[in-house]
Amino acid sequence: MADDLDIRRTITSLVDEEKDLRSRLAAGGLSASDEHARLQAVETELDRCWDLLRQRDALRDAGRNPDDAQVRPGSVVEGYLE
Template sequence: MDDKTILDHIHALVAEEKDLRSSHAGHGLGGEGRQRLQHLEEQLDQAWDLLRQRRAKVEINEDPSTAQQRDVHEVESYLN
């Protein structure tokens, strides 16, 4: 997966997140909507993490294709 593919995926996730939020504006999200939003946020965090890994590898003259998508629990626990 290259940077463009990752960025395209990020843009698609952001668009879906925006649509989900706007379609429920004023009503709030129900259980299924909240779950979908959480999943989108996790996928976004993973995609951004992968993109940062790839860019860091380029900076230190390593092959960016060796970057690996990390488990959602690992990515989400960075702030804890």
């Protein structure tokens, strides 16, 4: 099970990839369709990571073990309303 630091490192890596994709598209090094497909996957993975961190915080706040948090499928976390 990943700890909070591991999850935050993954988030940082995904944000860096997101920036790189946008830069490559702007520079003409990537097609819009390729950028869109990968960007969508990156954004879904980011949402899953943030969801996992929120679950861990909620469990911790409730006096429970944060390692009981579960990574939820993208189809679940993408369906949340902000």
